[in-house]
Amino acid sequence: MDNTSTKSMLQERIDRRLIFFPLPLQGHISPMLQLANIVHSKGFSITIVHLKLNPPNPANYPHFTFCLIEDGLSEIEESFNTDLISFLALLNNKYEPLKQVLLQLVADTSCDPVACLISDAIFHFTTEVCKSLQLPRIVLRTGGVCSFLAFAAFPLLLQKGYLPLQDDRMEEAVIELPPLRIKDLPVINTPYQDKLYELVQEMVQQTKASSGLIWNSFQELEEMPIAKLRQDFQIPIFAIGPFHKHNCTAPSPTEDHSPISWLDKHDPKSVIYVSFGSIATIEEAEFLEVAWGLASSKHPFLWVVRPGLIRGAEWLELLPEGFLDGLNGRGHIVKWAPQLEVLAHPSVGVFWTHNGWNSTLESICEGVPMICTPCFTDQWVNARYVSHVWKVGQHLEKDLSRENIERAVTRLMEEREGEELRERAVRYKEMANVCVRPGGSSYDTLSKLLKYLSFS
Template sequence: MAGKNIHAFLVSFPCQGHVNPLLRLGRRLAALGALVTFCTPEAAGVSIRKANSITDDGRPTPYGRGAIRFQFFDDGWDFDSPNRDDLPAYFSQIEVAGRVKLPQLIHKEAEAGRPISCLINSPFVTWVSDVAESFSIPNAVLWTLSCACFSAFYHYHNGLVPFPTEREPEMEVQLPHVPLLRHDELPANLHPHNTHVYIRDVILALFRNLSIPFCVLMDTFEELEGENIEYMSRILGRPIRTLGPLFKDLESELESKKESKALRADFFKAEDCIEWLDSKPPRSVVYISFGSVVHLQQEQVDEIANALAESEVAFLWVVRPPAREMNSKPHVLPGGFLDKVGDRGRIVQWSPQEEVLAHPSTACFMTHCGWNSTMEALASGVPVVAFPHWGDQVTNAKFMVDVFKVGVRMCKGGEAEGRVVPRDEVASLLEEVVRGPRAEEIRANALKWKKAAEAAVAEGGSSYMNMQCFVEEIARFNLVPN
């Protein structure tokens, strides 16, 4: 049994975009026989416990051939502290608290007869690598963006190619084995006009610590970014192991698909919308979601709503209240909107996205192009209307539209462009993807990537074999006694 006697301890930054892929990795490890402890600050634990049927009382939940348990730690701030609205300060606070709490947890696990075989962390908590090194525990990092973005940050950090500057803000960037990127197609955090400097610096901390992890894991697959993955592995001098799409279980390692769906760590409880989708014809519903962080201008919400109201398309739209730290007002739908659209429209605050994208009624996905959503769309064979806003989203949109050719783009980047896309343009783009002259070509490309993703996680596929190799690497460290 590949994962027997392995205790993998996973530490995530407390945001949905990091928790999801890391827990998916944990499910893979548990399916192969490992004991997995998933760890993140208690601030996220409150939401995770509320929205999912999990406990953190130390009892493992059986999963596949192994088990998963949850462990939440106190980050040192009260839940209602106004300091939580200051994200740069919160990054620092998690590190200060984590450097104290994680060693305590490591000792506690050893005393309980569960010594840790491997510490695995997501970006934004790169201090985990330092703690692992201090305990001589093998460390791996799960990069939660594309390999193209990894290359961009690596080359930026090491000064290997020119990037835009204050003096030349529109400089194009040529990375090895990556298509030429315009200044507005780079990960926005690397542009001199970036307003999220603290996020850039937190990400770059990972690249200062890259000598510690014995490998870099990625939620992508070789068929998608093969040449770049091979090149980056070579210049890193250590393997990049692609495991994606992580939201898809390795078919031969998990007998019950119900088991997979039951073990989640969503921050919000998904609303039941599958029965509504069941009532719609095949390829007739536009699914709209901009993730857990992006918050549109009210004017943009009005334009999308009016485009939907004036069209004949059915739609499922995730409209979430803004995160507290944004200090923004909740969106308000235009008066009479719900009456006008009737049963052809459904508004929810959170959806079971994997199931929605896999549903035969879903025709296309209007998305912010976060990497998790990008992988889920590609692996589900769903065409996209790309509406990126900041960060890696603008790069992902470039690849989705120009490289993978699975959709159309509403803009280069909502935050950078600073314009409201009018309703006529929104309606035209939806028409182009769902029923226009290029719709069949776009859908054929999307289905091609779906098949490639399925092949990657099938027995003997690239991600399947990389997962086996990763587990065998951990086992070879032989830190857990038989």
């Protein structure tokens, strides 16, 4: 391609607009906005269409345009607090409000022409909306490829009798999906199992019907799952992660960074970082066992206890009187922490995580071994891959007793097993750094994605 052609292609790219539609859950919003930052840094203009629930802060993204859908939000919020599957089903009833917003955006001649909609995979209804507007639809799946293949296998799993789950078979291997056991399948505890299967089936079918599929993952991490995906899905597939490793402008968080100051006071690889994500909840008894297990480990710990983590409690009022004082500064509990900075901090030696995909990937990218305590859906798959495929962590599978917690921390922080996990984690960290550099797998795939978006 000569210089004139290259300049022409870049100019066309600059004159195109992408519309992003994130699912209003923090683990989905963050990677969607990271992807938007990446493509914006390459010249695209960005419009974020979002619901009122968990809205992104426009002040953090002055380079984006934001457009709010307001219809039926009280019903959605009520469902979010009672049952996740009902919540997701209600979200997929936003056909007409989204269509009206997209009609206005497509017809707006004062802005760059719209190239396509980039939708969260769970918003399967966007297929019909885009079809009615003759607008290309590209899907972002915010989880890992390994868990998506398990979702895609649901019809087979039902046929073979693996689903619904049966208590007396949980330890059995799923022969068709190694290394998963039945207990690792990405289901959720809900009285509406049929709704779950329907939601998953629609997500998979409408992803297959899309114009392309983007992943926050990289070839070297999920080589076999990506190869399997390419066999089963006859659409363009772009594994361009880790998103946060790409060299593009990101917003400066405004939250408290005092956890970093606390970490600065500790020795390298000495701190346990504990965070169970933005949705998971635990019982009072589990919370207290975690607290005493961390205290008994004798290692310093930074623990994120977000308001709402403990069922029936506001925040830390369930801790015994004098608990924190008795640690003599060895424990630091916060409501929020800048996780990327925490994991990159030299004092962090282990990450105790719920294994959401973002947390799992971020830990891998920083070479930090994991203690895995998954809570629902894809987290079970991620934990199994962490412990048995990538071998960069250990699954804390038994009850969350203080004794089990103390033993797990000791193994990873003090024993040879933990050192071996850390050595493998560092190798994956190096792979993650290389893949986003010129000539790396994600760097090259991003170039293909940009070209594809330019001519959508």
